[in-house]
Amino acid sequence: QAQVEESGGGSVQAGGSLRLSCVVPADTYATYSRHCMGWFRQAPGQERQGVAAIGRDGTIRYTTSVKGRFTISRDNIENTLYLQLNFLKPDDTGTYFCAGAVGYCDPQADFDAWGQGTQVTVSA
Numbered sequence: 686q687a688q689v690e691e692s693g694g695g696s697v698q699a700g701g702s703l704r705l706s707c708v709v710p711a712d713t714y715a716t717y718s719r720h721c722m723g724w725f726r727q728a729p730g731q732e733r734q735g736v737a738a739i740g741r742d743g744t745i746r747y748t749t750s751v752k753g754r755f756t757i758s759r760d761n762i763e764n765t766l767y768l769q770l771n772f773l774k775p776d777d778t779g780t781y782f783c784a785g786a787v788g789y790c791d792p793q794a795d796f797d798a799w800g801q802g803t804q805v806t807v808s809a
Contacts, residue, residue: 693785694803697773698707705768705803707783713799714764717785721794722759724768724807726779727739737768741791750762750776772805780804 693705705724709717717784723738737747737757743793744758756769784796 687721689783689800691781691800693768694781694805696806696808698808699774699809701773702771703773703785703805705770705805707766707768707782707800709764709766709783709799711716711764713785714761717783717787718761721790721796722784723786723790723792723794724757724781724783725792725796726777726781727796727802728779731779733782734779735794735796738786738790738792738794739766740790742788744790748792769802770805773805773808775807775809778805778807790793 690708719741721738721740725733725737726736727733739745739757754772758767782797782798786794786796
């Protein structure tokens with residue numbers, strides 16, 4: 686069974702950038718591209734926080750704290766979801782998960798994580 690491949694995390698200083706990638710099995714991508722795909726993050730000891738979501742029609746929504754800094758995108762040919770992280774802040778530190786959801790598509794959607802996540806660490 687094909688696995689989700691998440692990558693792109695790392696350790697950067699504040700103000701730096703990272704690009705997260707999530708390669709999704711074709712059947713999973715086909716299913717959720719018709720609903721909602723997105724990213725959420727979780728820091729140790731904290732609840733998970735939805736970061737960005739992209740809907741079936743390409744509508745994109747971000748949580749307020751990342752607007753203007755993060756960009757979600759997808760490649761329907763490569764079955765890949767991306768998250769570009771710019772102007773990173775220490776508060777952005779956490780494990781980032783790509784995920785799918787059904788229903789209303791926004792960062793607060795009830796996402797099911799697809800993989801193990803990729804760690805992003807931002808130092809001051």
